[in-house]
Amino acid sequence: MKILLVSMNSIHFVRWTEQLKNAGHDVYWFNILDGNKAARLPWVKQITGWKQKYPKLKGRHFFKKNLPFFYKKFSFLIEHNTVKAFEKVIENVKPDVVHSIVLYISCTPILHVMQKHYNLPWIYSSWGSDLYYYRSVPKFKRDILKVLPRVNYLITDCKRDIEIAIELGFKGNVLGTFPGGGGFNYSEFDAYIKPVLERKVILVKGYQGRSGKAIEVLKALQLISYKIKSYNVIVFGADDEVEVFIEKENLSNNLNIKWLSRQDFLPHNEILKLMGGALIYIGNSDSDGMPNTLLEAIAQGSFPIQSNPGNASSEVITHNKNGLLIEDCNDVNAISELILNALEDRKLIEKAFQINQNKVKPQFERALIKTKVLEAYNSIKAN
Structure with missing residues (x-):
């Protein structure tokens, strides 16, 4: 089958695509x-370098960064139209199926083309907040309501989003x-897992933003x-x-705290080492799908304390058995009580370790997921 993937370049996209090799x-x-090619995917026919009419034009990056409104207004003079570029790709490649990853980035810009080629099967992968958050933003919800009725196949990272997609027209x-x-290929980082009783680290995911x-x-933790x-x-x-808060509140006066900036690239294996030595992992947000970091923390033996937007996290965590769920991400007192609990x-933590290592972790093993993913692709009927 000839598969045309539509996505931005990201580590998750690369890892997903690697499942299709051979x-x-x-x-x-x-x-x-557009942008650079993915070095880890040399066997994929990568369509890049299509966007800029004058790729060596001086001052373009400065103009785009400092005058974004004017750049957008006059971008048609220096950038190729996405719809026209993708239409050419469809004509040249003649795919059996198109697979878009993330709706507002990879579905909305090509919707006009996919509506024109209505008999061409279209897969949409929903990741993270793709449906859960953006359905509440009028501008994005309009796009969702247009895209979902055209999509033929759906892949999600949590079961919650299946219900949302159906409600919105899929x-x-x-x-x-x-x-x-x-x-996840556990053989790559199982060696980082330390015994529970040797762990003395509380690991916190430092995302703030939206x-x-x-x-x-x-x-x-201050409390x-x-x-x-x-x-x-x-x-x-x-x-x-987060860094500003830590320094402004002088948290180091009361906590043995260390922070690693998001601006400084931390290799993935270093994050897994941290998880393998952490007694507790805490991830907190008001919108997400199934966080990869949560699954990795579980695999590395950290006791998970995780927010539960739309009940996505409860798909892998049973409260008070193999982790704890934060039901209100803004309730500081409740979060502090969960941490203390x-x-x-220690019996709860040790029991959770056994459940997660023996029952939850095996469900997300790389070879098992790959087999299921390939079965999903193979089930598609190309017209």
């Missing part, structure tokens, strides 16, 4: 945002629910600082607002 399919990729077939980047709520977690003197707090992927109940 699977008997002819794989193409239209880089919807009438096609659901191919499955899989982690955004496919499964949906992240790391500052609320830090406030919760119980006198009870967690013997633990090290590590914040990874700390956004600027975990730290004071």
Whole structure:
């Protein structure tokens, strides 16, 4: 089958696509945002370099960064039209199926073309906040309501989004629910897993921005600082607002805290090492799908305390059994109580470790997910 992927370049996209290697399919990729090729996908026919009419034009990046309104207004003079470019790709490639990853980035810009080629099967992958958050934003909801009735097949990273998609007009077939980047190759990082009793780290995901709520977690840790003197707090992927909060509140006076800026690239294996040595992992946001970092923390043996927007996290965490769920991401007092409950109940943590290692973790093993993903692709009937 000839598969045309439509996506921006990201680590999750690359990991997802790697599942298709040597699977008997002819794989193409239209880089919807253009940019560089993906070095890890040399076997994929990558369509890049299509956007700029004058790629060596001086001052373009300065104009785009400092005068975005005017750049957008006059972009037609220096950029090729996405619809026309994608139409040419369809004509040249003649795919059996188009697979768009993320709606507002990879579906909306090509909707006109897909409506024109109505008999061409179209897969849409929903990741993260793609449906859960953007359905509440009028501008994006209009796009969702236009795209979903045209889509033939749906892949999600959590079961919650299947119901949302159906409510918003999807009438096609659901191919499955899989982690955004496919499964996890545990053999690569099992060596980082330390015994539970040796762990003394509270690991916090440091995202703030639109949906992240790391500052609320830090406030919760402040409330119980006198009870967690013997633990090290590590914040990874700390956004600027989080760093400012840590320094402004002088958290290091009361907490043994270390933070790793989101601006400084932290290799993936280093994050997995942190998780493999963390007693507790805390992820908090008001919108997400199934967080890859949550699944990785579970695999690495950290006890998960995770927010639960739309009940997505409860698909893998049973409260008070293999983790704890934050039901109100803004309730600092409740979050502090959850942290204390975990730290004071070692039996809960040890039991959760066993459940997660023996029952939850195997469900997301790379080879298993890959088999299911390939079965999903193979179930598609090309016209």
